[in-house]
Amino acid sequence: MPSILSVPVRALGTVDSFGMLFSQYSSNFKTLDDILAVIGLIFVGRIALSAVWNICVGIRSMFWSRLWKKNFEKRYGGKWAVVTGCTDGIGKAYCHELAKDGLNIVLISRSMDKLNAVAEELKSQHGVETEVVQANFVEGETLYPRIDKHLQGKEISVLINNVGVMISHPKYYDEVTDFEMWSHINVNMASMAVMTKLILPGMLKKNKGAIVNIASIAATGPIPLLGIYAASKAFVEFLSLSMNSEYYWGHRGITIQTVTPAYVSTNMTSFSKWTHTPNPATPTPA
Ligand SMILES: NC(=O)c1ccc[n+]([C@@H]2O[C@H](COP(=O)([O-])OP(=O)(O)OC[C@H]3O[C@@H](n4cnc5c(N)ncnc54)[C@H](OP(=O)(O)O)[C@@H]3O)[C@@H](O)[C@H]2O)c1
Structure with missing residues (x-):
C-alpha cells in the first residue's frame, strides 16, 4: 500500500523527468534551429546568386554586346x-x-x-x-x-x-x-x-x-x-x-x-x- 507521502515524491519525479525531457528537447531545438538556419541560408543564397546572374545577363545583353561589332x-x-x-x-x-x-x-x-x-x-x-x-x-x-x-x-x-x-x-x-x-x-x-x-x-x-x-x-x-x-x-x-x-x-x-x-x-x-x-x-x- 503506497504511503501518502509517496505521491508528492512521484510528482516530483515527474517534474524531474519533464525537466530532463525539456532540456533534451531544447538542445534538439538548437540543432533544429541550426538546420533551419542553414536551409534559410541556402535559400537566400540561391535567390541572391540568381539575382546577380540575371543582372550580369542584363549587362551583357544591354551594354556589353553593344560595345563590339557583331x-x-x-x-x-x-x-x-x-x-x-x-x-x-x-x-x-x-x-x-x-x-x-x-x-x-x-x-x-x-x-x-x-x-x-x-x-x-x-x-x-x-x-x-x-x-x-x-x-x-x-x-x-x-x-x-x-x-x-x-x-x-x-x-x-x-x-x-x-x-x-x-x-x-x-x-x-x-x-x-x-x-x-x-x-x-x-x-x-x-x-x-x-x-x-x-x-x-x-x-x-x-x-x-x-x-x-x-x-x-x-x-x-x-x-x-x-x-x-x-x-x-x-x-x-x-x-x-x-x-x-x-x-x-x-x-x-x-x-x-x-x-x-x-x-x-x-x-x-x-x-x-x-x-x-x-x-x-x-x-x-x-
Ligand atoms: N508590345 C508589348 O508590350 C509586348 C510585350 C510582350 C510581348 N510582345 C510580343 O512581341 C511581338 C511583337 O509585338 P509588337 O508589340 O511589336 O506588335 P505590333 O507593334 O502590333 O506589330 C506587330 C507586327 O506584326 C504584324 N502582324 C500582325 N498580325 C499579323 C498577321 N496576322 N499576319 C502577318 N503579320 C501580322 C503587324 O503587321 P501590320 O503592320 O500589317 O499590322 C506588325 O508588323 C508579339 O509577338 C507580341 O506578342 C509584345
Missing part, C-alpha cells in the same frame, strides 16, 4: 535573316539591328505598303538586300508552302519569330470571338512552330544558326481575362526552351533564344496611355 553572318552561317511581323514595333527594330550588322532580310508581314516602306528604309539606311513576303498568318497551314518558296536558295542564319496578336481588351473566354481565338492559335503559336520547322533543317545541315522566339511576360502564369494570349505565349516559351535544350545544350550548334518582354511601347500596347507612354518600365522597341 558578325552574325560568320557566327550563324548565312547572309540572310527572316523576321515575321516586321513592319512595326519589336519586329521592325530587329530588322534594323540585323541589317546594321549587314544581314539581308526576308520581310514577312501583312500589309504590302508597310512592307515596301521597311524594305526601302533597310536598303537606304544599311545597304542590304531584302525580300518581301506578304503573308497573313491568320490563314494558317495553307500559307507556308508560299513562304517556303521565298526561302529557297538562301543561307539563313537568323530567324526571328516575332509576329503576334493580342485581344483588344481583357474579356471572359466566352466573349473571345472565334476569329480572335484562331488568330491566337495561328499567328502566335502556329507561325512560330511552322516557321521553325521550315528553317531549322537548313541550320542543322551547317550546325549553325540562331532562332529568337518572342514570348511575353504574360507566359509566366495564367492571366484571367487574357487567358488566350497568356496561354499562346506559354506555348511559345515552352517549345522555345525545350528546343534550346535539344539544339544548343544538345551541342547541335543552334542557339534558340526565348525573349519575354514586359510592356513595350508599340501598337500592341496603344490601348492605354499607361502602357503606351515610353518610360523606363515601358521602353520603345529600338
Whole structure:
C-alpha cells in the first residue's frame, strides 16, 4: 500500500523527468534551429546568386554586346535573316539591328505598303538586300508552302519569330470571338512552330544558326481575362526552351533564344496611355 507521502515524491519525479525531457528537447531545438538556419541560408543564397546572374545577363545583353561589332553572318552561317511581323514595333527594330550588322532580310508581314516602306528604309539606311513576303498568318497551314518558296536558295542564319496578336481588351473566354481565338492559335503559336520547322533543317545541315522566339511576360502564369494570349505565349516559351535544350545544350550548334518582354511601347500596347507612354518600365522597341 503506497504511503501518502509517496505521491508528492512521484510528482516530483515527474517534474524531474519533464525537466530532463525539456532540456533534451531544447538542445534538439538548437540543432533544429541550426538546420533551419542553414536551409534559410541556402535559400537566400540561391535567390541572391540568381539575382546577380540575371543582372550580369542584363549587362551583357544591354551594354556589353553593344560595345563590339557583331558578325552574325560568320557566327550563324548565312547572309540572310527572316523576321515575321516586321513592319512595326519589336519586329521592325530587329530588322534594323540585323541589317546594321549587314544581314539581308526576308520581310514577312501583312500589309504590302508597310512592307515596301521597311524594305526601302533597310536598303537606304544599311545597304542590304531584302525580300518581301506578304503573308497573313491568320490563314494558317495553307500559307507556308508560299513562304517556303521565298526561302529557297538562301543561307539563313537568323530567324526571328516575332509576329503576334493580342485581344483588344481583357474579356471572359466566352466573349473571345472565334476569329480572335484562331488568330491566337495561328499567328502566335502556329507561325512560330511552322516557321521553325521550315528553317531549322537548313541550320542543322551547317550546325549553325540562331532562332529568337518572342514570348511575353504574360507566359509566366495564367492571366484571367487574357487567358488566350497568356496561354499562346506559354506555348511559345515552352517549345522555345525545350528546343534550346535539344539544339544548343544538345551541342547541335543552334542557339534558340526565348525573349519575354514586359510592356513595350508599340501598337500592341496603344490601348492605354499607361502602357503606351515610353518610360523606363515601358521602353520603345529600338
Ligand atoms: N508590345 C508589348 O508590350 C509586348 C510585350 C510582350 C510581348 N510582345 C510580343 O512581341 C511581338 C511583337 O509585338 P509588337 O508589340 O511589336 O506588335 P505590333 O507593334 O502590333 O506589330 C506587330 C507586327 O506584326 C504584324 N502582324 C500582325 N498580325 C499579323 C498577321 N496576322 N499576319 C502577318 N503579320 C501580322 C503587324 O503587321 P501590320 O503592320 O500589317 O499590322 C506588325 O508588323 C508579339 O509577338 C507580341 O506578342 C509584345
